[in-house]
Amino acid sequence: MxxxxxxxxxxxxxxxxxxxxxxxxxxxxxxxxxxxxxxxxxxxxxxxxxxxxxxxxxxxxxxxxxxxxxxxxxxxxxxxxxxxxxxxxxxxxxxxxxxxxxxxxxxxxxxxxxxxxxxxxxxxxxxxxxxxxxxxxxxxxxxxxxxxxxxxxxxxxxxxxxxxxxxxxxxxxxxxxxxxxxxTVLDRVGILRTARARHHLGFHPGRVPDGLPVRQSRAWAFAPDGRVLVLLEPDTGAACLPGGTPEPEDGRDTVATVIRGARDKAAAQLTDTRYLGYLSDPDTLCAHVRYAAALTRLGPVPVDPATGRTHIRVLATPEQTLELFDWGLPAADQLTAVHQARARFGIPRAARQPLTELPDATDLTIL
Known part of the structure; x- marks a missing residue:
């Protein structure tokens, strides 16, 4: 045989x-x-x-x-x-x-x-x-x-x-x-090879109290398919949401901080910015403000003027985004507010799918 x-x-x-x-x-x-x-x-x-x-x-x-x-x-x-x-x-x-x-x-x-x-x-x-x-x-x-x-x-x-x-x-x-x-892009960047940002900070849907300084202003920037923009640092794999720290040119306007930071770090065009709330940091007595916004366009990948680095831009579901950070159990309250804003935008909830790298100028209205 x-x-x-x-x-x-x-x-x-x-x-x-x-x-x-x-x-x-x-x-x-x-x-x-x-x-x-x-x-x-x-x-x-x-x-x-x-x-x-x-x-x-x-x-x-x-x-x-x-x-x-x-x-x-x-x-x-x-x-x-x-x-x-x-x-x-x-x-x-x-x-x-x-x-x-x-x-x-x-x-x-x-x-x-x-x-x-x-x-x-x-x-x-x-x-x-x-x-x-x-x-x-x-x-x-x-x-x-x-x-x-x-x-x-x-x-x-x-x-x-x-x-x-x-x-x-x-x-x-x-x-x-x-x-x-x-x-994948997560492997190439080496996501999770360095310590995740650890911020176990309570989320508050109200306005920032008078006298409490704002340290950061960042946005959950929604593409039309329900995913959000996440920035990855190429040398560490660390993740962040678009936005940044207030600068004098922002005139204490936290919306201006978000729009400028998204433009400078990601060449991202944000519209319809909506306030979600703030995270309180009792150790430094400051607030981290969070917005939701519609992401409509990305220009060519820019060099961050503050650091000289070029961030890697990816789209991820909000749930995938949370896995890139160590925000603890309080992150559940923030995630609820994020999905409430997504629903108000009329944007569908995205199913888990591979993260998509966006290396070039992109018109996101086609998604």
Missing amino acids: TTTSAPDEQPSVAMNDEAYGALRASHALWAGTSVLITNQRGQVLLQRVTYRPTRLLPGGALDHGESPAQGAARELEEELGVTATVTRGLAIDWVSPAGRTTPPAMRFPGELLHVFDGGVWDDNQIAAIRPRPGEIDGIDFVEPAELPALMSPGDARRALSALRARINGAGPVFLEDGLPIAP
Whole structure:
């Protein structure tokens, strides 16, 4: 009996079943699975294990005949004492023999490692975790930017790539030694590789109290398709909304600050600017004002006159935008006000989709 030819042989060469099976077995790889879980602040769950100095996502090797999804659910139960079903994949990583440091006696052949989305866990789910004694010393939720310092290099690359894939919302990505073979704008900029802006500030829909100085004035600038403009710094991957700090030329007009900042940093044309509220900062006794606006046009990418940098402009849903910051639970109130303004504009709510880079002049009314 013959079978199809081996991939590295000429199509005209036939092999018997035994030879074909032996050839395929010689190319066998390990198979593993892991689960990426975050808390409501976007911090990643890592395990402190007894057998390695570095930390790990929940997961491990697949049992014989076990699917990656079944293995992920089993590992969650064994390691964290949690019963859960995983159905959404984030990444499939081809780990080369050189991509992992292992003792020579293991004769590591390489591995296919699946990363599943464990979701966003609330306080009750986190409180139910029971780490496996003797194997798991404990768990921590850490900032994405801390992953390279706590995990092995390959594990950190894989976790960050999977997290970016979750934010991007385009489905599972294919990795080689932790890096995507088709990088998105989030991968190219290195979003989340530096600490996210942390502002756990209360949101107030009223006017800024008299005597409270305004430190920043920024806008949720809506494109016609329901996404908003986000600016990414090319050297750090840090994100910000268009706008900026008040300047004397603004005449203490916070709307003028937003329009000038959006023009200078992003060549963005804003219309129909509407006040949302302000964030209070008790440590510095100042306010951060927030507006909603309609984004109608982007000119050629400008150089920021304040920093000399050229920001990368992307469109993201408001929910994706929040994942680029650490604004804490108070951000939910701001998000509610943002969607109320979107509805008043008559703009539809955007479904999660890949972030879109806008490198050139763009007429956004066509979206």
